[in-house]
Amino acid sequence: MTLRDDILTLIQERPGITDAEIAGMIPGPKSRHQQVNARCRKLAEDGLIQRVKPSFGAIANHPKTSKYVPEGSPRPRAGEKPPPWGAVGGCPAVPPGVATLAVAPTRLSVEFYWQSVGEITLQASALRFPRLPECAGIYRIRLPISRSVYVGETLNLRRRMQNYRTPGASQKTSIWVNSLLLERLDKNEPVMLETCTEAVMRFEANSQDAELTSKTVRVMIEHAAILSERHTNWNPLNKAN
DSSP: OOHHHHHHHHHHHSTTEEHHHHHHHSOSOTTHHHHHHHHHHHHHHTTSEEEEOOSSSSOEEEETTOOOOOSSOBOOOTTOOOOOTTOBTTBOSSOTTOOOOOOOOOOEEEEEOOEEEEEOEEETTEEEOOOOOSSOEEEEEEETTTTEEEEEEESOHHHHHHHHHSOOTTOHHHHHHHHHHHHHHHTTOOOEEEEEOOEEEEETTEEEEOOTTSHHHHHHHHHHHHHHHHHTTOEEOOSOO
């Protein structure tokens, strides 16, 4: 078999194979990689394969009849016109000849409740927090006069408040929150603290208790809470909101 036939056979057997992988599977000197690259580009120009550039990594080779929907699209050859209007990221959403399947929508919702635990106050020029349990949860610090709020998540509520009371030199967020609260309390603005230690997640028709020890779950609820504050005309103070 010729090099061309070997390459076509490998691409048919292993859709998505890269030039380097092809070169490693065909016996011969290391310089063969350049020959493989040139031959793959020629096969693409002849319309026998698709060369697809993913969002990261090397170009992958696919059979022309592959039903695989790649992340990107075949690289345009010199002199080709740009992708049509409406293409995503400068690439056609679906390469010509590639089949697509309809995907059912994902339905995921979360329900959670806030519980007031008291006020944050000043004592001997230091922050004083209500005593919280050592458990995972979501919290929000509300400043009703300025109608602003800070929402956060943590694996240990008590430890997080201790960080805000006496932040370490490298704890930039804790230092910022500490300064904010000291400034507002110095102006006699009341500061309320509320927590959420239980939540329910609904996926399709199934409901289950949210596992707040999972950071992914906590962050999802934290972001939902920030969006909820916006809809009720409160100003989230989170730096990335």
